[in-house]
Amino acid sequence: MSDLALSTTAPAAIGSGKRGLRIVQFVSIFVIALVMISPLFMLLIASLKDDRFQILADMGSFRAFWVSDPTLSNYREVANFSGELAYGRYLINSLIILVMTVGTGLVVNSMAGFVLAWGTLRGKAVLLAIVVALYVIPQESIIMPLVVMMSRAGLTDTFAVQILPWVASPLYTFLFYQFFAQLPKELYEAAEMDGASTFRIYRSIFMPLSLPALATVSILMGIESWNQYLWPTLVTQTDYARPISVAIATFFGQDSIFWDRAMAASVLMMIPVLILYLAFQRWFVSSFVGSAVKG
Amino acid sequence: MTVENMSAPRPAPGAKRPGRRRDRQRFWQELGMIGPAVVLMAVFLIAPFLLSFWTAMTNQPLVPRPTPVRFVGLLNFQRIFSDPLFWTSLWNVTRFTIWVIPVQCGLAFLTALLLHQKLPMRNLLRGMFFLPAITSMVVVCVIWGTLFQYPSGPLNQIVGFLSGGTIQPIDWLGDPNWAMFSIVLLSAWQAYGFQMIIYLAGLQGIPDELYDAARIDGAGPLRRFWHVTMPGLRPTHVFVLVITTIQAFKLYTQVAILTQGGPRESTETVVHYMVRSGFAEQKLGYASAVSVILFVIVLVIALLQRQLLRRFDV
Numbered sequence: 001m002s003d004l005a006l007s008t009t010a011p012a013a014i015g016s017g018k019r020g021l022r023i024v025q026f027v028s029i030f031v032i033a034l035v036m037i038s039p040l041f042m043l044l045i046a047s048l049k050d051d052r053f054q055i056l057a058d059m060g061s062f063r064a065f066w067v068s069d070p071t072l073s074n075y076r077e078v079a080n081f082s083g084e085l086a087y088g089r090y091l092i093n094s095l096i097i098l099v100m101t102v103g104t105g106l107v108v109n110s111m112a113g114f115v116l117a118w119g120t121l122r123g124k125a126v127l128l129a130i131v132v133a134l135y136v137i138p139q140e141s142i143i144m145p146l147v148v149m150m151s152r153a154g155l156t157d158t159f160a161v162q163i164l165p166w167v168a169s170p171l172y173t174f175l176f177y178q179f180f181a182q183l184p185k186e187l188y189e190a191a192e193m194d195g196a197s198t199f200r201i202y203r204s205i206f207m208p209l210s211l212p213a214l215a216t217v218s219i220l221m222g223i224e225s226w227n228q229y230l231w232p233t234l235v236t237q238t239d240y241a242r243p244i245s246v247a248i249a250t251f252f253g254q255d256s257i258f259w260d261r262a263m264a265a266s267v268l269m270m271i272p273v274l275i276l277y278l279a280f281q282r283w284f285v286s287s288f289v290g291s292a293v294k295g
Numbered sequence: 296m297t298v299e300n301m302s303a304p305r306p307a308p309g310a311k312r313p314g315r316r317r318d319r320q321r322f323w324q325e326l327g328m329i330g331p332a333v334v335l336m337a338v339f340l341i342a343p344f345l346l347s348f349w350t351a352m353t354n355q356p357l358v359p360r361p362t363p364v365r366f367v368g369l370l371n372f373q374r375i376f377s378d379p380l381f382w383t384s385l386w387n388v389t390r391f392t393i394w395v396i397p398v399q400c401g402l403a404f405l406t407a408l409l410l411h412q413k414l415p416m417r418n419l420l421r422g423m424f425f426l427p428a429i430t431s432m433v434v435v436c437v438i439w440g441t442l443f444q445y446p447s448g449p450l451n452q453i454v455g456f457l458s459g460g461t462i463q464p465i466d467w468l469g470d471p472n473w474a475m476f477s478i479v480l481l482s483a484w485q486a487y488g489f490q491m492i493i494y495l496a497g498l499q500g501i502p503d504e505l506y507d508a509a510r511i512d513g514a515g516p517l518r519r520f521w522h523v524t525m526p527g528l529r530p531t532h533v534f535v536l537v538i539t540t541i542q543a544f545k546l547y548t549q550v551a552i553l554t555q556g557g558p559r560e561s562t563e564t565v566v567h568y569m570v571r572s573g574f575a576e577q578k579l580g581y582a583s584a585v586s587v588i589l590f591v592i593v594l595v596i597a598l599l600q601r602q603l604l605r606r607f608d609v
Contacts, residue, residue: 026416029409033423036406039438039484040426042449046441059441060452112332119325127329134336136597137344140545140566141590144573144583145346146339148357168335198324227431229548230566234574245433249552252440259441266434273429281422284429 047263055259074264087265090244100163101225108168113176114202135170147234161235172217179213216287244269351584357577371584383560384568392543399483403490411498428488432548439481443467471561490535497531537600
């Protein structure tokens, strides 16, 4: 688009000179971008190699970017649903945790955000101030007592213990509040005049309009849930509900690291995020900016 | 962003009052809608938060023992402050922060500047630069674990090539002098995309008229950068600085996976120290005291941010 606009307005001679410069510019930026993602590319290539010693040997040369006889044997080794290398299972565990956290999180936080924006409850302003203040508390500084609370409640090694604590979140409630608050008040008033109840206004009028907020919160919550590491290491002991992040980290506990398997498992872990990212690229970027306007 | 300036919309009272029954129904519905969030936050956020202050002043072990838990006052804090390892961990995260800020924010700023111009396939380029930011830290550790291989891993090959073989291979994660720096490298690579996006938004927020005006006044690209771009990005710089600092003080995952705080405590961090005293040494009270200290550090940084932002009146 911008390309066309420039070449039609500028005189031909200058246009072509500029064009040459811009091609150089584009190519150099593209090369920098390639360098930045080259580690990810190496990961993918290495996961297709059979021999873990060869992987390390290749790493030091350009062979790291080339595989002559690609094989899926590493993936076959790790993508099991039981046994020692049950990475298929861990992947599904992570997916269950993600879907449950995001699903319930969207409902709980959006309802709260809606009431904070449009409700008539007394003390609403105080609640809002509390939500904003709670945002300062880092996860790391509550997990010590939380682990004990959870184990007393008998929730160790369950899916619930990895979902429930992170469903309601000051940040996401606030993001929903912010979004709902900037919608025109005529929307609310008109529906109220028609006799719609608060919940109905929320569900039938505001929710259908909040696709951007829903996308933002889903993406942020999803990434957060997918990448949880510290919390699941503290509350999972068996592989029953172990997420893939914790499972991959166990490769490092061994005397000799099976890089081939670790790399295949890592690629498996990246695939869902990558699919989501490619499908919702536009939302991804705006949601990270959105989360930045908190604070 | 403060509570004052996010003025809540006030639903104007409807033209006709639908009556008390309707009011009551609305009250219960609103309560039902905000209830789940309030209960969950109370149980999983406020309760453990308050509990951590109490636990910090007891000698509670991780696993309950027959001997009753005793109130010990500030003894845990006293012990923490007289433990050299705690000071090492605090110094390490400070060191990490001082190093990671220029590397990570600099990388983010540079890539944002590169992307903030008319380019073909801009979205693709932005996507490529952003990809590491959505890569899980565990995966990043797998990748960089191989890049750091000693003595003939890729990084050592590159260093050897660039220096013409004069620099000996570096034991990135095994040498106490290098381990934290290596953690800085991989952390900056993983997270810069996030700050890049924030910088891009900041750059887009600077009105074109300012650049045009500067151009008319005869300012070249360099002067436009110093006198238009940089002042326009001041709040963005502050914000990026603060989130990077807070993030840096919570450093844990990459250290837990790759170095376990070693070698010779050179990568021990506050959170790692907390988890270690709480779980390896089973001293829950002590670990809670560390978590209180961590909270105070984060709070101070967040308050500083407010002050700074207010000074730049945004």
